[in-house]
Amino acid sequence: MSKITIALEAAVATVIENTPQDGAARSNRQRVYVDRAFAQILKLIAPRIRHFVRQYGLTAHWEDAEQCCAIAVHRAIEAYDPAKAQFTTFVNWQIRGELQSLRFRLMTDQRPSAKKVEATTVSLSALATSIDGDEISPEAMIEDEEAVFRTEAAASDYLAEGAVSQLIDAYVDQLRKVGVEALRRRPRPKRAEAALRRAEGPRLRSATYGIDPAELEKLEAKLARDREIVERRVFQTATLDDLSLETGVTKERVRQITKRAAKAIAEIAAKDPRFAVMAEYGQPGTPKRRPAPAARTTPLLPDTNLPHNRLASVRAVDPTTLSPVLSTPAVQQVERAEPAQLAAPAPSSASLH
Incomplete structure (x- = not known):
């Protein structure tokens, strides 16, 4: 070995x-x-x-x-x-x-x-080359430049649809409470009310206790109709003619329902903390960006309280000749000013001596 x-x-x-x-x-x-x-x-x-x-x-x-x-x-x-x-x-x-x-x-x-069959193996990376002659990988070839934009747009649409659905649900719940309260206050014959309560049997009092189930069904059907009208007219821009033909409601009634719904939904968005961002967005007084910090104003004249500035004086100059102007009342007033008053901003045509 x-x-x-x-x-x-x-x-x-x-x-x-x-x-x-x-x-x-x-x-x-x-x-x-x-x-x-x-x-x-x-x-x-x-x-x-x-x-x-x-x-x-x-x-x-x-x-x-x-x-x-x-x-x-x-x-x-x-x-x-x-x-x-x-x-x-x-x-x-x-x-x-x-x-x-x-x-x-x-x-x-x-x-x-x-x-x-005389098959030949070909590398996927060799299918395309760049300007420099380098091979381009298949991942780079199928890269979608608008994928991020479409993803963000789809996410925005999804969140918007969820917010719209919650707003409509809150509005329908409000209409349901008003409708149930109106049915409860509606006068009925005592015998019919007693028979209705006996049919329901002994149970805990609920929001619909003592109300005819047929009337509740009519209320729910009306709420479903109004929900469809509001959703399609306010948020999907459906025409009055289409809604009138499909729901059997006159165009004037559709207009009244949508007008009342738009006002109520705006109030719900303003009061409900879940929709606080929606209520604040787009208002004239609401800034869309954080305000820039205010610029710092630096006085033109030095601080006369400092020891090395106590002997300084201010005299006006002529902007054309840059020569001192000694006879103007303004110069005499500045010369008579107290040191504390000299720290205030002055015109840019002043010079220090």
Whole structure:
């Protein structure tokens, strides 16, 4: 046997000796011995791996081929029996099998069925190239630049629909309370009311206790009709003619229902804390952006209370000739001013001496 074969047999024996037979976990010492021996095996058969990779035409997929060869070596060590064959012969067949499988997965034109139809494997990255000649990945080719905009728009529409549905529900609940209260206050014959309560039986008093179920059904039908009119007319801009034909209500009645609903929904949005953002949005006095901080006004004249400014004086100058103007009343007034008064802002045509 050659030196490489002897070294391979010794390294494989080290791996087998430090592998528990009962499936128990390796100790830290055994793990270190196995890692060192496995690295030594890969180093010894590296020329053989390079030869097989070139033989199977996988040089363009070198990293994948090396990973498959490492898996083949691992499986060969697990199934190796020294009494049947040498490790060099046994590992060759494992490496060949893994590389053949990899070639069939990467290059489908190598299969017999593909050779019959003269199929050719083409990389998806080679379908398009950039201006510089670089390959463009399929992910970049199918990238949708408007995906973010459409996603945000769909999310906005979903939130808006939910808010509209809650507003209409709150409005219908308000109409239901008013309608139930009107039915309760409606005068009925005492015998009919007593018969109705006997039919309901003894139970806890509810919001609809003592009200004829037929009248409640009529109220719910009317509320469903009004809900459809409000939803389609106020929030979906349906025409009066369409609503009148589909609901059987006159156009004037539809106009009155929508007008009353719009006013009530606006009041609900203003009072209900759930719709506080909707009530504040778009108002004339509500700023859409945070106001910018106010600019700091720095006085033009120095602080006369500081020791190094106590001897300073202010004199006006002529803007055209930049010469002092000594005879104006303004100059005399400034010269007679107290030091505390000189700290106030002055015209830009003043100079310090």
